[in-house]
Amino acid sequence: MxxxxxxxxxxxxxxxxxxxVGIALYVLESLIPGPAPFLKIGLANVSSVLALMVLxxxxxxxxVGTRVLVGSLLVGSLFSPSFxxxxxxxxxxAAAMWLxxxxxxxxxxxxxxxxxxxxxxxxxxxxxxxxxxQDTAILFLLPILLGSALVGGLVVGFVSSKLLPVLVKS
Numbered sequence: 419m420x421x422x423x424x425x426x427x428x429x430x431x432x433x434x435x436x437x438x439v440g441i442a443l444y445v446l447e448s449l450i451p452g453p454a455p456f457l458k459i460g461l462a463n464v465s466s467v468l469a470l471m472v473l474x475x476x477x478x479x480x481x482v483g484t485r486v487l488v489g490s491l492l493v494g495s496l497f498s499p500s501f502x503x504x505x506x507x508x509x510x511x512a513a514a515m516w517l518x519x520x521x522x523x524x525x526x527x528x529x530x531x532x533x534x535x536x537x538x539x540x541x542x543x544x545x546x547x548x549x550x551x552q553d554t555a556i557l558f559l560l561p562i563l564l565g566s567a568l569v570g571g572l573v574v575g576f577v578s579s580k581l582l583p584v585l586v587k588s
Contacts, residue, residue: 433469433477437484440465444489457563460535460570462489466512467531467578468585475516482508499550507541527582531575532568539567 425433444462452458462485469481486508490501514537518525525533543563547556 429473429477432472433480436465436469436473436481437488439468440481440485441488441492444485445492448489448493457566458570459573460538461574461577463508463511463531463534463538463570463574464578464581466508466534467515467527467574468581470512470515470519470530471527471578471582472585478512478516479509482512502549503542503545506545507538510541511535511538513537526575527579528572528575531578532571535567535571535574536564539563 440462443464447458447461465485466478466482469478473481483505486501486505487496490496490498490504495501495504511534515530515534518530518533540560543556543560547554
């Protein structure tokens with residue numbers, strides 16, 4: 419039997435705040451043209467990394483799921499293939515980052531972000547290959563996507579590491 423455990427107002431406010439930040443960054447980044455639709459920095463993942471550092475695991479998955487669901491609704495991709503890919507890869511990246519975070523102080527915020535970014539890209543490629551194209555030729559994109567993931571992971575990790583002290587202080 420599941421038991422509902424009430425949360426403090428501050429805790430719920432943090433979940434809502436990080437979800438809103440993630441949604442805003444998701445929508446903002448969707449408006450910025452890139453070299454290809456699938457090559458993005460992933461700024462919305464700042465909310466995921468910050469959630470991971472200040473919230474329990476279940477709430478991290480709530481922030482990621484809310485960001486993808488509401489963000490996809492706002493940009494018009496809800497229940498599209500890109501929504502399925504974003505949700506699956508976002509949740510898998512959150513799980514990988516949670517595992518890295520659970521290892522104690524082995525990884526920095528930037529290291530955790532890099533793990534999430536690489537996991538996100540690998541999961542995206544696997545989902546596209548299995549669900550949509552059924553062709554291993556898509557694996558040829560992996561080096562380009564991993565390069566993009568490293569840049570994005572570093573940017574997201576750096577931004578998150580600078581925002582974390584401000585967030586914890588508030």
